[in-house]
Amino acid sequence: MWTKIVPVTALIASVSLTGGTAYATPSTPVGGEALGSRGLVAPEGVKKPPKTQATSFVIADVDTGQVLAAKDAHGRYLPASTLKTLTALTLIPKLDKNRKIRPSKNACNQEGTAVGLSVKATYKVDDLFKALMMSSGNDAAMALAETNGGLAQTMRDMNAEAKRLQANDTVAKTPSGLDKPGQSSSAYDLALIARAGLANPEFKRYISTKTSTFPAPRGHYEISNHNKLLWRYKGMVGVKNGWTSKAQGSFVGAATRGGHTILVSIMRHEGYFWEEVADLLDWGFSVRGKATPVGQLVDPLPAAQAAPQPGASAPATTQVTPAVQPPLLDTAAKKQTDSSRTIGAVVIGGGLLFGLIWLGYGIRRRRGRSRL
Template identity: 60%
Template sequence: MGMKHVAVATTLIGGLAFVTPVQARAASDDGAPIGGVMLGQRGVVVGTGAKPLPKSEASSFLVADADTGQILAAKDPHGRHAPASTLKILTAVTLIPRLDKNKIIKPSQDACNVEGSAVGLTPNKIYKVHDLLRALMMVSGNDAAVALAEANGGLARTLADMNAEAKRLQALDTVAKTPNGLDQPGQSSSAYDLALIARAGLASADFREYVGTKIAKFPAPEGKHYEIANHNRLLGKYPGMIGVKNGYTTKALGSFVGAARRDGHTIIVSVMRHEGSFWGEVQELLDWGFAARGNVQPVGTLVAPVPKVKPTKPVGGPARVAPAPARPVEAAHDSPVVGIGALVVAVGLLGGVAWVVYGVRRRSRPGAGPRPGDEGVAP
């Protein structure tokens, strides 16, 4: 099914109906929000029969049953926000199947110099892709993200791959401008999309390993190594915690996607734009989700991805996944606010008149806290 971004609001003025543009949200061809009509609301929506939701200070959140895709509760799930390092979930989901994890990488000096949280790369050919993916998801290495992008053919190619993967997953609120989540104009995601992308990642054993490893050895020059520790404070603390990823910048504030599994069932919680410490709230939302699963009427669903197309093999190059064909009525996907069409219809008392107006980043070591403008561990 083709997708487009649609957003309108209706206002009555002097007896005339005006349909005007509002902030665009991911929608299907019939205008309904991706995942269900109720997900278009900005406030809290919760399934009938549920116990009261725990309080959350996040601007948006989502609680879903990862096994069925059913969304149990949400707040402004399609609201677009800067994702900070939770965008690295998309980076991992995009690059894990594209890169040989045993390939040895020599990062460029530019990659080693990336600001914000870093694993501490040096321009030596000592790192496997496997090491870099660990650093990406465990310690939020911005340097690792750029080194991985270089291994994939460069930043431009990697961003194109990331955005194509987001479209394939139907994460249409998501626009990647960096591989590491450092703030860039136009970069965005939503609580819905982060949960959707994380769910896709959890289907991969490699992804689960990277997000669920607490302590790992990381290579250093001259055959040495040091230990890195996962920034996810709920690993080993919350029963059944699998992963996934936290993020923070002073612009994006705190964001997190977490998944836990108990009694054969997995719950995903995503939160975005949280001003304080969200760890306790996430635990309460997970508890609520496990209790509500199977006992409440869902308010929407995490949709299935668009089927993959067959890989193509260009002459003289590696096999690449061909991009999905362009959707004829899809708006430009590189802006966080996309207006595609505003229809203004005025019906006068003396006759029918209609017209149409078309309108549209302190390198830090593991354990160091964030500083203004840096990507780091959430409060």
Template identity: 75%
Template sequence: MGMKLVPVAALLAAVALAGPAFAEPPAVPVLGGDQLASKGLVAPAGVKAPPKTKATSFVIADAGTGQVLAAKNAHGRFLPASTLKALTALSLIPKLDKNLKVRPSRTAVNQEGSAVGLSVKTTYKVDDLFKALMLTSGNDAAMALAEANGGLATTLADMNAEAKRLQANDTVAKTPSGLDKPGQSSSAYDLALIARAGLANPEFRRYVSLKSSRFPAPKGYYEIGNHNKLLWRYKGMVGVKNGWTSKALGSFVGAATRDGHTIIVAIMRHEGYFWEEVEDLLNWGFATRGKATPVGRLVDPLPAQPVTAEVAATATPSAAPPRSAPVLDAAAAAQTGTSRAVGSAVVGVGLLGGLGWLLYGIRRRRARRQALDQ
């Protein structure tokens, strides 16, 4: 007796009743709390709303507890400009002897943008270069430090590995200076993570807190000053870093300490003069700390891991993006016994399996476009 063929229409109806052959992957939790997925303002109830700012994105956090007190588009990815130098410093301070003497190359000396004024005829201590990096935002100092660390590729691999360790997953470093480059990004949330980790490092804290310092010249020394205006006018200001490019616009991450508590403020994509707004955000943070339910938290760093080829690959613009968790395993786990059986039958006839993958691919492309649009 011959096998009776099941019409395709009947098979389609059976699948529709049983559920999809390929289930949606489970939702990925938002780092720091689901409220931080919002692109709008997220603030606690029962207290005065945070002051207005022209920044596209910001985070106000308690450095001690890690509580995020308020945020706007916390995970929005933007060009970081020179705030990325905070990650450069945090990555290289543990690796470089501050008394190591460095003679910069012409490539370092000729970096575009802000510079401390390095000369190929002068030898500098690493300690001097970190001061130039964090006070005067020297792009020449950033490249000289990268050279002292074994080169640009090594330094970018170190920076991206450090970002992953901090769980600053919105951050991709393509330059040690923060000069705009395709694929480079960070977020207000990540800048707050980086600042919190930096403040726990005594050397990092020393550099960002300096108002001024003497800097070597071919003949003698000259004075350099910190670009962070709040070090002179805001009570308890610690640092950390501000930045600006025509594409990134204004960015800032900084912290202040009062009565034993430290508040971190990070802003990105501000169109103009932001210092007074940062002061207002800091004041709100100190007034609100301990009096309201936080809207999220700054996650703790992961245990240190060796630099892998996958992390190092992020240092080059042509590198493929890091692989995500296997979606098939997640999808299989979400299926019921019925959907597995029907899905297998469909794959056998080669019709619905292809349709399922087509729909899945469309969803993936849409998700990627949405991520790029942030």
């Protein structure tokens, strides 16, 4: 069983706290009123987006930020390893990529997908980011979090970064994306995070690297990128895929053709999604510049409204020890109908309902194992 949480679209604003910083939750969906629909939101006058088994998706033009089509864009779901995009975006500016660390036993023993870190080996931060974004290493995620001053500090930093980006559907509880009660994101937020990441040269380098050598206690071995579209889809830049037994399949990816970049994010897909994502990307390229956008990927908040959290960075090469994560305040969720109606050139969802609390987020404590 799984429980879906949808975001708040209320006529009142709520406030969430992230590491002591207060942020007002918008009274309408971020990116435009149409994106509050749980149904398909698509422009008129062009062919409809191809079908996908994903419960939620967003197709957007990275250059303009225009959302070309969406379904349940702000629906909150478990993000699985796509949450690592937020981990990377948050920590890349904070950590010296040439710094060397020896991971803790806690980091090396993380469950799920691992790159194979060893307490006997020394790694550059650069190596760990490759392991994070190419091989989806949960061990690398924890090692990076501990290098950033501990798990608690990293979770504060990640949630502050999400609020800065206006990714208000996102609550990070782990740096790896392994399932944890209260953790969530949305197709819209994954698109926001990925768009911000694509503007960072180091982030873009990690997600677009197909293969790389990786250090071992003795010598090196080769790791490869889990994003199959890097080999299959013309112009694919990369980004991140994820899977857990509770979250099912999730993916966010971008491709560039003719000087233009299209981004697709999907959540809650029960099967093999690569061909469907390719079709969604093809559709995005075919309608960009021709279709009336149904929404907008918003810009980050000004620094004055979203002051960065102070980082605690330990000195040079040393054994990194884990820290305990404090509970974070969960934000409110919204409830909407699946009905839709046509207004102007777009199909938008029915009436707004007040959302005041998390509804039935009954995810059992047993976590699904991350495979991607």
